[in-house]
Amino acid sequence: MIARIVSFFGDSKYANLRLRLFYLVLALIVVADFLVPREHVEYLWERLPGWSAVYGFASCVAIIFVSKFLGHQGGLMRPEDYYD
């Protein structure tokens, strides 16, 4: 069974199905975030439904591009024989 689950995530013939399921999950999470009761929240953004989705996506994009920028333009990424 484990092998079948793993191959669902690897095999390219399921690629479309995977993507559709993924978007469904994303939609469900946002919907759920609108429905959950929020009693004691401390910060402004915790009141905004869907905030975590936006923040998660923005964080991810920021991390990718800031790192790659530092690596390429900032000179942190070097050829493998740099220290030899």
Add this chain to the structure above:
Amino acid sequence: MTEFVHPTILFFVGALVIPFLNGTVRKFWQLLIPALAIGVVAIAQPGSYGTVWFLGQELLIARVDKLSLVFASVFTIMSLIGMVYALHLKRPGQHVAAFLYVGSALGVVFAGDYLTLFVFWEGMAFASAYLIFAAGDERAVQAGFRYLMVHLTGGIALLGGVILHGAATGSVMFGPIEGPLGAAAYLILIGFTLNAAVPPLNAWLTDAYPEATVTGAVFLSAFTTKTAVYVLARGFPGAELLVWFGTAMAIYGVIYAVMENDCRRLLAYHIVSQVGYMVAGIGIGTEMALNGATSHAFAHILYKALLFMGAGAVIYVTGRRKLTELGGLYRTMPLTVTLYMIGAFAISAFPFFSGFVTKSMVVSAAGYDHRAVVMLLLTLASSGTFLHTGLKLPYYMFFGKDSGLRPPEPPRNMLVAMSIAAALCIGIGVYPAPLYALLPYEVDYHPYTWPHVTESMGILMFTALGFVLFLKALDPEDTISIDTDWFYRKGARAFMRFAEKPFARYEQAVSAVSEKSLLPFMHRSAQAGLRADLGGIDAIVNGVARKVLRGGEKLRRVQTGIVTHYAVGMIAGVIAAIAIFAVVWL
């Protein structure tokens, strides 16, 4: 049972016996010792054991309280998992080193005074270095020398701080440092934060861990940084400095992980990132934050070891370590993929996995303490954690483009070890009560609330969306990344070119003296022990200097005698430490 059996004794005795055993008996012994240690820690009663007077100082070999017990529990559990994972190794060297390493880590965790702590602290450095040297290739040997050099430097800072502290307060008892931090406290803090891999003192970790043996890296990932978390929690709770260093560290590791191509180095950068949460928690210093830091250390040891075991298994069966050379392994390694992913979900703090019930305690503690910026930055770092360990690494290692490799699953003992760790990752996540009961303070925290679940899922799954959309930008590249080790790898080389002449002349003078006056004296006294001692120390000094500064070829020869040399060096270090104490207090 009122008496306390120190688990360090078990591991040290266990290490002594290993070389004399073979086959099944040795395997049984290697599992028996950690199992006994788990039992000993489980029944240990809080109290002070082993008070001794030494050079007019009161020393306390074992202080047993809730904080030390929670770390000792996870250390002993981890030693059993690590031993199962390494069970297939036929040669005894790494097993002995692992036992000495675990024993020393437990010695630090129970140490009631700074001198005991320091002795075990150095023991950890030497025992763990063997796990790097044992990989045997040129790169590992060089990384091992750098690792030792950095840790010895950190040890000197720690010892200096301890001496100043002892001279100022008249006591070497290890406890929270009171009042504003002075020179002594800063030196001790440098020693501690170096082992916690707090930037800029982090590069030893990401430099050396990926060069260690497959099984050795699993032990390394667990003990050194987490003993440092323990001593920070004991000595510096509420130190404001640590909040900001910890937060910066959480992001630092995540940023570097994007650039990384070596699978275990990527995971090593995530040790830096995860320990950042613990350091920040200690800096916040409220009961909830300290509980969070402690429980996160507990969970972290298990899931990080699981991740290192998964990556190690891939290296073991394929012989490759770069993401650019891997891919498509899911076809033949479904069990490894599944077990690895459990670790990845745990570190990413998915609901029903261990990180969810521990990491969030630190983040919430920051929130309750009105530290909105810290809270937001730590949440940002969690996004990065899932991005790399949960998406990038498994995608390029197990899925992605097909590398054509069709390796088998790793040996059964490796899969068993990974399964134990995976079971604990899920167990803690589903039923956190037993872990919460172990924590130093009473826990009033409920991780499973609807807003917390939907918020976490939002952060994580929309990180996944970013990954899917920008996959091309994340493709691993054939590069290495410059970290703070640049200063002693490149910088020291430049310094050597400048200083080579006077240095060489000095060396010549020293050797002339030793040949003319010292050697005859030694022959006369004919003490074999003394000779070995000097030879050993000399070899270390030369070895570290040349490897680091010139990267020469000659010193590969040192490799063969390395254990004895370093054992001698360690004893010499302890003697030197005692001598300094004697001078200060007598």
